[in-house]
Amino acid sequence: MAKKKFHFNPETLSYEQIEHTIAHWLKQLMIHALSGVFLGLIFFFIFVSTIKSPQEKQLSQDKAHMEAQYKVLERQLEEVQYVMSDLQQRDDNLYRVVFQADPIPLSVRRGTSANTEYYEQLLDMTNSEIVVSTTKKLNELRKELYIQSKSYDDLILLAKNKETMLENLPAIQPVLNKNLTRMASGYGWRIDPVYHSRRFHAGMDFTAPVGTNIFVTGNGTVQSAGWEQGYGNCVQVNHGYGYVTLYGHMSAIKVRVGQKVKRGDVIGLVGSTGKSTGPHLHYEVHFKGQVMNPQNYYFLDLSPAEYDRMVQMSNNAGQTFD
Known part of the structure; x- marks a missing residue:
């Protein structure tokens, strides 16, 4: 109560x-x-x-397991990227050097095909940083693998054509010069015989009597044949693979534009046409538009001792014939 x-x-x-x-x-x-x-x-x-329910406990365990797997996957991707980087360095610095192919630019290798919107969508997910980081690495690796695969395809093709390439490369002297007595002036800075000033000489001069045979130094196609300012009667031969050779001051031209020539074929005769002070052949080697030192392209013609002597003679700083 x-x-x-x-x-x-x-x-x-x-x-x-x-x-x-x-x-x-x-x-x-x-x-x-x-x-x-x-x-x-x-x-x-x-x-x-x-206090979590059994379902929540299971989801938490699954989440923790997935995060751990992502981290393992990320480390594995880093290891694969390291191996890929090593392959790329070998490709650019060894294989492509052997076949005289240009290295693949880093911007091409590392370019990614995924857009930023795709990654922004991933940022809305749980654990977005891990997901975005792993996805980016995977996309970069896929692109690098594709580029590397294409590079190896190119190298395989170059290897198949290596024999043809070696036949086309300039590899002999353009006049008979076994005793090296016909070498007048080499590549580099020289005294110009006409202007009497120091000028860059872009080739090598070989003295020889008028009418001496001039040989093409590698297989190729005649690119030009005729009179050129300074060079007089001149022939240019395109050997492919980026190589072009030039033969100047000829007294006579023995080939025509478009004609296929093989190493050792006579393409003209020594003369003194154009800007010249005496009978000689002016010889140039161009690779991908750049003038090269011809002394590096006589490896089928000279022994090591003869080559060493030729280098010493070609490095003289005297006057040229043109």
Whole structure:
């Protein structure tokens, strides 16, 4: 039985029993109900945030396992990229040098086909940094593998054509000069015989009587044959693979434009046409548009000792014939 409650009435100077109305009891009931609901919610959120369900535990384990796998995959990709980098260096610095092919630019090797929007979409995913990093490395590796594969295809083709390439390369002296007595001036800075000033001599001069045979130094196609300013009667032969040779100051030209020639064929006769002070052959070697030193292209003609002597003679700083 509930205890009765009284309150003091100052007017009657007596204690009177408190009588509660239905509204009072309803108010009390609502207060207790709301307090219970509030406390229940607090305990519920505490429970949910601290205690995981079996499904959540399994998802957390799967997530941790996946993150670990991503990290392992990232390390493996780094190892593969290291191997790929080594292959690229061998390709550019060894294989392509052997076949005299241009190295593949780094911008071509490292270019990626994926756009930035693709990576921005990945950033919205959970663990986005790992996903984006791994995806970028994978895309870069795929591109590098494709470029490297194409490079090896090119090298295989070059290897198949190596015999033809060796036949086309300039590899002999353009006049009979076994005893090296016909070498007048080499490649480099020389005194110009006409202007008497120091000028760059882009080829080698071989002295010989007028009418001496001039031989093409490698297989190729006659690119030009006729008069050229300074060179007089001149022939240029395109050997392919980036090589072009030039023969100047001829007294007579024995070939025509478009004619196929083989190493050792006579293409003209020594003369003194053009800017020349005496009978001689001016010989140049060009590789991919750059003038090269012809002394590096007599390897089928000279022994090591003869080559050494030729180098010493060609390095003289005397006057040229043109």
